[in-house]
Amino acid sequence: MERELYSKIIYFEDYSNKEIFDIEVEKEYKRIKQEYTDCIVTKEFYKGNNILIRVCKIESMQTKEEKQEEKQYLRDRSDGFKSSGKDRERTR
Secondary structure (H helix, E strand, O other): OEEEEEEEEEOHHHOOOHHHHHHHHHHHHHHHHHHOOOOEEEEEEEOOOEEEEEEEEEOOOOOHHHHHHHHHHHHHHHHOEEEEOOEEEEOO
16 A cells, blocks of 8 residues: 655646756755655656656554554553453463
């Protein structure tokens, strides 16, 4: 699952020529890449010449079984009993 952390549109019309626009896009892209080192940073075209810079973080999806195991582990740690069905035996 991905979660969007940041997005910014850089409009081509705000700059006098293509070279200045490209320099500003690269400068912003590098700044964002340094700020969000553990995320995916992308540059995408937005409605023609404009550029959209997005930052997404990929979060792992736990399976239902992994969630149950983690829940069970936390339950076992919290009260000192090992759960196995209906009867519970003390682990300490």
